[in-house]
Amino acid sequence: MNAPGPVGIALVDKPAGLTSHDVVARLRYHLGTRKVGHAGTLDPMATGLLVIGVGQGTKLLTYAVGLDKTYEATIRLGVATITDDAEGDETGPRRPADGISDDQIAAAVEDLTGDILQVPSAVSAIKVNGQRSYARVRAGDDVQLEARPIRVARFEVTGTRRQADGFCDIDAVIDCSSGTYIRALARDLGEALGVGGHLTALRRTHVGKWSVQDAGTVPERDAPKAAEDPSASPVVLRGLGEVAGGLLPVVPVGEADARSLRFGQMIHAPEASSPEDAGELSAAVGPGEDLVAIVEPHRGRLRPATVFPA
Known part of the structure; x- marks a missing residue:
């Protein structure tokens, strides 16, 4: 029987220049497994948490x-x-933006804070008639995406630099x-201020x-595989029980x-939990923080929605 492959959740700091798929490909090679995925894409120019x-x-x-x-961003107006x-x-033409006051910026930022409707960037990965929006834009199509509700809880300006070239x-x-x-x-900030803007x-x-x-x-591309030198690997895998406890309510099980x-059978809900009242998915975690299943309430019992092998 083949030995089980690596299992867990890794947090990595993506550098600029790599796509999210590039990062996944690197980890597949480094960890020696094909089963690797990510939760949320970062553009090649962006850095940070994957x-x-x-x-x-x-x-x-x-x-x-x-x-x-949470993001740290720099926006150029002009x-x-x-x-x-x-x-x-x-x-379009460049427009002088160095004369825009801090008060004008603050007012425009406030309008983009809270529950708002946002039209996604046309070069996003959203599918339009079965094709990625960015692919249609590159092919010369005029893509108009529909606005969708989002929430911007904080849009805090931490610095403003007016440039000699008018930006x-x-x-x-x-x-x-x-x-x-x-x-x-x-x-949208650039449009609101009448000068255009981009990230x-x-x-x-x-x-x-x-x-x-x-x-x-x-x-790195030429780094030893994790199995060859585990102590030198930059990738730390977090246990599934630990991770699931940060994502969902936990139901301890014996x-x-x-x-x-794990046999797909329902169990009685532990007395300490009230899944029917919560009406939501929970993580069933066994001894030693062993993630057993994602469970859902069903007629006073818990049934497995997703099962994790021992």
Whole structure:
């Protein structure tokens, strides 16, 4: 019988220049397994926190994708681009932005804070008639995406730099719901101020309660595989029970109930829990923080929705 492959959740700090798929490919090679995925893409120009699932850990990514996120961004006012970031061609004329006051910026930022409707960037990965929006834009199509509700809990300007060439660069920290496009915020801020705008730098610092400060680096191409030199590996895998406890309510189960759940059988809800009142999914965790299953309430009992092998 083959030995089980690596299992867990890894936090990695993506450098600029790599796509999220590049990072997944590096970890597949480094960890010696094909079963690797991520919870939320970062553009190649962006840096910061990627949540990576490995082996059975990929099953938990579903519950991590929708977590709120925090970004550090730099927005340049004075010109728009086709991609809403620094990698795209400029669209329209440049407009002087160095005369825009702090009060004007603050008012425009306030209008982009809270529960708002946002039109995603046209070069996003959203599918339009079965094709990625960015692919249609590159093919020369005029793509118009529909606005969708998002929440920007914090849009805090932390620095303003007015440039000699007429641009105005704004540094900001943004707390937002999943599905928010920071490029689109930069675009909309520039439009609101009448000068155009685009994103020039982006770093994701938090996904839910996870911080980039706790993340490891992406293995180099020529780095030894983790199995060859585990002590030198920059990738740290967190246990599934620990991770699930940060994503869902926890229901402790004993060995007998753990065995039943893994056979696809329902169990009685432990007296300490009230899943019917919660009406939500929970993580059934056995002895030693062993994640057994994601369970859901059903007629006073708990039935497994997703099972994790021992």
